[in-house]
Amino acid sequence: MKADEEGAVDDLVANEDAIEYERVVVLNPVSGNANHREQVQRLATEYDCTVLETQGEGDAREFARHAAENGAAVVAAAGGDGTIHEVVRGLDDADALDAVTFAVIPAGTGNNFAGNVGVTGIEHAFEVLDAGERRRIDLGTTNGRPFVNSCVGGLTADASHQTDPEQKARLGVLAYVVNTLRLMTDYEGLPLTIAASDEGDVTWSGDAVFVLVGNGRRFPAKGRTQANMEDGLLDVTVIEKTPTANLLQEATMRRLFGSETENVTHLKTPALEIAVEQDSPVEFSLDGEKGEWDGLTLGVRPRTMELCVGEEYERYPENSGE
Structure with a gap:
């Protein structure tokens, strides 16, 4: 872990008593066009989520691992596909994919994965996190890495x-x-x-x-x-x-x-x-x-990970009559 990553995690642990881990949003404030931070913070407060804000590469993975090991029920990635990847790896590091529900909050450039699971925007993502359908999905692996x-x-x-x-x-x-x-x-x-x-x-x-x-x-x-x-x-x-x-x-x-x-x-x-x-x-x-x-x-x-999905998610996309 790099020094700045250690600092971010140390800051997190130092403020342990102030953190509520039931619902955690791991926020990358500089992903995409970097104009989503205030909206994510506001909606996180509205939906009773704790925000852990990254400062550098690797923070999202460490924050997700730490949240899972401290009893988080839902961990969301607010950023692009790279942030999603880090958060999933952190949950895997904690051996928590069976116990934690994962959610995606699209704040990147392309937001391909969010679109594929029926999440159409940041506000919609919080609605899905709060009350959307849950599905158990596969994970791919490359040389053991998810x-x-x-x-x-x-x-x-x-x-x-x-x-x-x-x-x-x-x-x-x-x-x-x-x-x-x-x-x-x-x-x-x-x-x-x-x-x-x-x-x-x-x-x-x-x-x-x-x-x-x-x-x-x-x-x-x-x-x-x-x-x-x-x-x-x-x-x-x-x-x-x-x-x-x-x-x-x-x-x-x-x-x-x-x-x-x-x-x-x-x-x-x-x-x-x-x-x-x-x-x-x-x-x-x-x-x-x-x-x-x-x-x-x-x-x-x-069927390794439980995921919050939107209404447009297709369980059988090949039969959707596209």
């Missing part, structure tokens, strides 16, 4: 990491699209071999432009990105590198805007092995948090 929404590698992961806060504030989700289009003509692709547990030795091999392993997220289908979060399966999409820039552009644009293309492979599987066929490791993003690996072992922990 993720709630997706594990992504390739072009869009690179574009996401090269999208700076000013672009996000100015363009919102479009910032990711702009950077994807900027990078695509020079992108080398990822040399990968992919094996699904129920598909034999080799399921797919080649140079990938994009790999999405989704728990809550899937390849867009008519604009809807929610995967089935209760089926014990990962929703996998691989887009292969094509021989010309025009075909690469076509494949990328079709992915971005939800159409199909012959260069896309879809799989549903409870377990997956991804081998990187080069000497250097490859960067993947887990719920927006990046890391480098030379191989991934992915799996599912079925």
